Amino acid sequence: MTKKITACIFMSFFLFFAPKAFADSPYVLPYPSFMPGTIFYKIDKVFQLADKYWYFGDFGQFTYNLKESDRYLVQAETLFQYKQYLLAVEALRQSDAYFQKTQPNLDKAQKDGKDISDDELLLHQAAQRHIEVLQFLQTITPQVFNWTPEKSASSKLNIYTELQNSIKIRQNI
Numbered sequence: 248m249t250k251k252i253t254a255c256i257f258m259s260f261f262l263f264f265a266p267k268a269f270a271d272s273p274y275v276l277p278y279p280s281f282m283p284g285t286i287f288y289k290i291d292k293v294f295q296l297a298d299k300y301w302y303f304g305d306f307g308q309f310t311y312n313l314k315e316s317d318r319y320l321v322q323a324e325t326l327f328q329y330k331q332y333l334l335a336v337e338a339l340r341q342s343d344a345y346f347q348k349t350q351p352n353l354d355k356a357q358k359d360g361k362d363i364s365d366d367e368l369l370l371h372q373a374a375q376r377h378i379e380v381l382q383f384l385q386t387i388t389p390q391v392f393n394w395t396p397e398k399s400a401s402s403k404l405n406i407y408t409e410l411q412n413s414i415k416i417r418q419n420i
Contacts, residue, residue, distance in 0.1 A: 274369075274376040277314075279321045283334050305356035309349055309366055313373055316345035320377055327384050327406075332392045336409050343416050346377070350420050374417040381414050 281287040295315070302311035319342035326335035349370055353363045390407035 274372040276317050276321050279325045305352050309352035312345045312348040316342045324380055327388050332404050333394045336404055343413050374420050377417045378414055381410050385410050
């Protein structure tokens with residue numbers, strides 16, 4: 248009996264003093280999937296291509312493009328945190344490309360006389376959450392990075408410019 252009481256007191260104490268996380272957007276990004284460099288990444292890319300044909304119609308394509316934009320944004324965030332800047336910039340560009348395809352799908356659905364109010368709200372929440380992540384990335388990444396591969400010439404990555412472009416894309420929906 249005392250063990251149960253002790254456990255209840257401990258849990259109450261833990262829940263009361265546990266740190267609270269507050270976000271501006273209620274939109275939740277997915278957990279990162281397979282990352283570049285793993286053996287399963289190429290397999291995942293094949294399934295991703297097949298997955299595209301599973302989603303058909305205006306709303307299906309909207310869902311697919313938003314899901315892929317989320318996936319690549321989370322991948323870019325993880326890669327930026329691990330200082331894999333070249334791969335992170337590539338993932339960010341893919342996220343941007345998918346995000347830019349979301350609004351045209353909603354516009355086509357609206358033209359067809361469908362109610363898009365819920366999906367438009369979802370898109371705005373997603374854009375807000377994406378902007379939060381991108382602004383966080385601006386604080387932890389260098390503005391410019393010189394990428395020097397082993398057997399090639401170095402290339403200059405304008406990370407700050409890439410992040411700014413991504414934010415603008417999401418603000419212009």
